[in-house]
Amino acid sequence: MRKLASLTLALVVAGGVMIATPATAAAKISNGVACKKLNQTTTVSGSKYKCAKNPLSTSTKLTWLSLDCLNSAAAFVKSQKDSVVLTTNLTAQIPVIDLGITTETANKAETQKKLDDTNLRLTAAKAKLAAAVSDADKKAYTSAVSAWTSAVRLYTSQLNKITLNIRKLESAKLAATTQPAQLKADVANTKANAQLICTKGF
Known part of the structure; x- marks a missing residue:
């Protein structure tokens, strides 16, 4: 038993x-x-x-x-490396962008001066045309008005393009200045996500 x-x-x-x-x-x-x-x-x-x-x-x-866990961790490591490269490139771009803004601003001032001078000449040519008596003078001043009108259009177009370029450069500078912080935040989120998925015991 x-x-x-x-x-x-x-x-x-x-x-x-x-x-x-x-x-x-x-x-x-x-x-x-x-x-x-x-x-x-x-x-x-x-x-x-x-x-x-x-x-x-x-x-x-x-x-x-x-x-x-491994995939999430790999994504974090990659994002961290990419962030360093992108931040370095963005930081290096800022002085170049600043130079571009300075150059375009100077071009804008010069073009604006040419436009102002051309408008004065156009106004004068129009006044002389209005006062002209002979056919020869009328023909000459009509030609002058046409030429100065074309020049005004040209300088106005150039001025608009320069203004647009400055806006683009300023936007690029803003992005280059603020994007590193966003990249840092994205990397931190990627790391937190990986750490959560890789929690011990899961």
């Missing part, structure tokens, strides 16, 4: 171990759990895990990481 009871107890204990072992093994494979073989993969409850170094950590230890 004692032997039967002992045997029954042993079977119960053994059965408990057999039942508990798979559950314990499955629970061990999650984000942050140590592993030994680099790039080893496994699937737990439909989620794929890989044995790798955590890109979000300076540690060189191998741990199980879900593929979602």
Whole structure:
């Protein structure tokens, strides 16, 4: 009777171990759990895990990481590198843009002066045409009015183009000045998202 009871107890204990072992093994494979073989993969409850170094950590230890975690971490690392490059390029552009604005502003002032002078000459030519008596004078002043009118149109067109260029340069400078902060915020959001997905135990 004692032997039967002992045997029954042993079977119960053994059965408990057999039942508990798979559950314990499955629970061990999650984000942050140590592993030994680099790039080893496994699937737990439909989620794929890989044995790798955590890109979000300076540690060189191998741990199980879900593929979602690895993809999110890779996206963060890439965004961080891209942000550094873009910020450097944007910062380098600012002096060039400033020079362009200075140059175009000087061109605008010069063109405005030419336009003002041309308008004065056009007004004078119109006055002389109105006062002309002979056909020869009328013909000459009509030609002058036509020429100065064309010049006014030309300088007006140039002035409008220069003004548009200045606006574009100012917009480019604003973007180059403010975009680094936005890039930094985007990188921070990408990192926070990766850290959440890579939470230990997930």
